[in-house]
Amino acid sequence: MSALVALANVTLTANASTITFSSISQSYRDLLFVFNLKSTGTDYVQYRVNGLTSVYGFNLWDGQNTTINANSTYNTSFGQIDQNYANVVSGAFNSGSLYMADYSATDRRKNTFIKNSNQGGFQLVLNGARTPATAAVTSIVFSLGTHQFGTGASIALYGVTA
Amino acid sequence: MGLFPLGLLSQGGPSGGGAAYQLIASQTLGSNTTTVTFSAIPATYKHLRLVFSGRSSTASTGFSNVLARVNGNTGANYWWNYLEVSGSTYSAIRQTVAQTSGQMGFTQNNSHTAGYFSGHELEILDYASTSIAKTARFLSRTDSVDTATAYTSFGSFVFTGTSAVDSVSFTLTSGDWIATSRFSLYGISG
Numbered sequence: 001m002s003a004l005v006a007l008a009n010v011t012l013t014a015n016a017s018t019i020t021f022s023s024i025s026q027s028y029r030d031l032l033f034v035f036n037l038k039s040t041g042t043d044y045v046q047y048r049v050n051g052l053t054s055v056y057g058f059n060l061w062d063g064q065n066t067t068i069n070a071n072s073t074y075n076t077s078f079g080q081i082d083q084n085y086a087n088v089v090s091g092a093f094n095s096g097s098l099y100m101a102d103y104s105a106t107d108r109r110k111n112t113f114i115k116n117s118n119q120g121g122f123q124l125v126l127n128g129a130r131t132p133a134t135a136a137v138t139s140i141v142f143s144l145g146t147h148q149f150g151t152g153a154s155i156a157l158y159g160v161t162a
Numbered sequence: 163m164g165l166f167p168l169g170l171l172s173q174g175g176p177s178g179g180g181a182a183y184q185l186i187a188s189q190t191l192g193s194n195t196t197t198v199t200f201s202a203i204p205a206t207y208k209h210l211r212l213v214f215s216g217r218s219s220t221a222s223t224g225f226s227n228v229l230a231r232v233n234g235n236t237g238a239n240y241w242w243n244y245l246e247v248s249g250s251t252y253s254a255i256r257q258t259v260a261q262t263s264g265q266m267g268f269t270q271n272n273s274h275t276a277g278y279f280s281g282h283e284l285e286i287l288d289y290a291s292t293s294i295a296k297t298a299r300f301l302s303r304t305d306s307v308d309t310a311t312a313y314t315s316f317g318s319f320v321f322t323g324t325s326a327v328d329s330v331s332f333t334l335t336s337g338d339w340i341a342t343s344r345f346s347l348y349g350i351s352g
Binding site for chain 2: 001002003004029030055057059060061068070071072074099101102105107108109111112113115126127128129130134160161162
């Protein structure tokens, strides 16, 4: 029996401001999101769980072109997947994964591991993040800072047995 | 980058017959524990993946290093290096002499605000081989809001032994893993 179970898969057929997963089953311990995203403009990808607007934390490396940056915060209104990226290469997608440990637990914030590659902006990101509260995660909304996800953008959601 | 998190695995095995990603064992600690061990690991997979979240029992607002060992080996047979980001700075850290464990980031000590645990991913590649040293790679993160401190570490360690890995254990440089810390071990088919 696989410990990895496909729960949902969204592929956009038109531009959209958000991609939402709601009523997430509580039958698993961890969640895995595999994304292949496209933006209508230079932007960064963010997420919120359970509609919460504070206080997320993350710290990440961002390798962009030939420069490495570090960025950390403990008090943001959303979880951030990457840094601002430009669509230098037309048609390129922002691809990666978000692994949320212990999403169904109620005694701890959820540690979140993000690996992201954006060939549109020549950017690689490794990001350790956490959610703002200890409540079980039942919904997550992905969005962009100011733009929309483009047609063809997709996110697949898996439940992980633990 | 991780193996399955990049979506490289299907739910079926290579021939479509078996699961490519299977839970081998999981532990949620019922009491504080100095060493968490997975033993008698079957040699039937290509790679191992471990996911865990924990916290140190040490009564301070510092952080403790997370240490990994394989096959109960406590000799100076480990080499590790990693990248670490904290705040707006990052650094690269490596060992110039062999160590007695693989170091893989930090966990917060127990005087930090409750409800925060460190998180860790560890993948041990070709663990069942009997002819090569074992390479492991990890991504770890921890933070505390009370001291406004966070660390994310990404790196690897090499265990120079060539025996198949049949056990993996985790300790801390200070204190025990507290009760409710959770450890899961997965096998990945190849």
